[in-house]
Amino acid sequence: DATLMKEAVDGAKVQEEISVQAETEKPAKAADNAKAAATEAQANAASKTLMKEALDGARIQREIEEEKAKPAPAKKTAAKKPAAKTAAPKKKAAAKAEPAKEEKKPEISDEEKKASYQAFDVYTLVDMAKAMGIDMNLDDYQALLMKEADEQKIMADILAKYPEAEKDQDFEANGYDLTLLPVVLEKAAEGMDVKAADFATIAQEIEAALQLQLTDDGMHNADVYNTLFDLVRRLLVMGQNKGIDSFAVLNETIPADLMALLNKFMDVAYAVLPTWQYKDVKYYEGFIYAVLSQFEDLHQGYDNRAMMDVADLFIRHGDYGLGDANYNYILRENQLKDQIYFRFADVYRNIDMNKAKAIANSALQFVDGRYDYYPRIIEILES
Incomplete structure (x- = not known):
């Protein structure tokens, strides 16, 4: 636009020079007057054209400056408006899909959550419960299972002791929530002989x-x-x-x-x-x-x-x-030896009869008719 402005100014100077020259040459010949008139008209036309171009250039520059001064969103809207109309169907489709995203969270049932925990061993599940705020080891869970048969009461006792576990219950963000607790108890019980x-x-x-x-x-x-x-x-x-x-x-x-x-x-x-x-x-x-x-x-x-x-x-x-x-x-x-001697002798009856009789004979040093097994010891000696 600077070039256009310069040309407009130069044109004005040309016009001024032409006018001065025309005034000076008025007494000249008639042919020269006609020629001068033609030249003047041509100069006037050129001057007007250049001025118009200069003004148009200035206007364009002003519009560019104003456009730059506008806020970014307004600029973006103006530039992308036609494209936005074209993309409108896609935007509408995305809007339709949006409710599905919102419905996805409640669609994760407790059964699905519990099934996801089955991929981990009991020690990992215990660590997950610790991250949730339940500071218990596997032995602690098993001790509770030995004392109490009601699983609901066990969970209530745990949450009463560790209430912070109920605060952050975002399964999608954490990968666990309170549905983890019954699975921890189930896995802990699997490792117990009795509960x-x-x-x-x-x-x-x-x-x-x-x-x-x-x-x-x-x-x-x-x-x-x-x-x-x-x-x-x-x-x-x-x-x-x-x-x-x-x-x-x-x-x-x-x-x-x-x-x-x-x-x-x-x-x-x-x-x-x-x-x-x-x-x-x-x-x-x-x-x-x-x-x-x-x-x-x-x-x-x-x-x-x-x-x-x-x-x-x-x-x-x-x-x-x-x-x-x-x-x-x-x-x-x-002190009461009759039963012991009889058992000792009797186990050898079908293995070594002589040893059986020797043991029975040794019993007679301590056993007599007052003892319950005395007749059975005598029977071995006489067999």
Whole structure:
């Protein structure tokens, strides 16, 4: 526009010079006058054209400056208005899709959330619960499951202790919410041999197990043994986890004949383990002693029986040294020896009759007709 303006000014100067020249040359010839008139008209036209161009240029420049001074959104709207009309259908389609996004959040059901947690192990789930504000370890969850059978009450107790866990409940943002808690309890329970919710079920299983009988079928007998073993093991674990050291107190929690269960288990073990492997006898030894150690009220009635049963099983498996050592220990520690001597002698009757008679003969130093097992000891000596 500066160039156009300069041209307009130059044109004006030309016009001025032409006018002055015309005034000077008025007395000239007529032909010169006609020529001068033509030149003047031409100059006037050129001047007007240049001025118009200069003014148009100035106007355009002013419009450009005004356009620059306008706010950015107004500029954008003016520039993109036609395109916006063309894109309107797409915008409308996006608007239709928008409600679907809003509906997606409530569409994640509790079942879907819980299913998503199944991809993680229990330790990861416990860590997720900690991130939610529940500062508990796996042992803490399992301790609650041992004390309380009602899962809803367990969760209520946890949230009462850790109320901050209820504050941030955005599953989409965090990947978890309170639906995580029942899954943590479920996974924690899977790693437990027994929990409070199992008490009623165990009682029913015990009543059914007490009806089982041994037969000539070795596989059936193995099933009977394993069923009884599992039930007694669960009682042991329950006593250990709940700190119960009395079988009678445990019986108050489980409405079943626990003493009958223990007797039946020991009877079945004594009957089937002679045909099993020696390592099974060793395992039974450690297990039955663990049961007697946990429940103090079983010592008086079951200590001697358990030790003699184990000693007999060792001898029947050919470990005479360990079996004899066990019997000798029992004899030293007990005043009433008639039953012990009889059991010791009797286990050798089908293995070594001479040794059986020697043991029975040794019993006569301590046993006479006043003792219940005296006739049975004499019967071994006379057989």
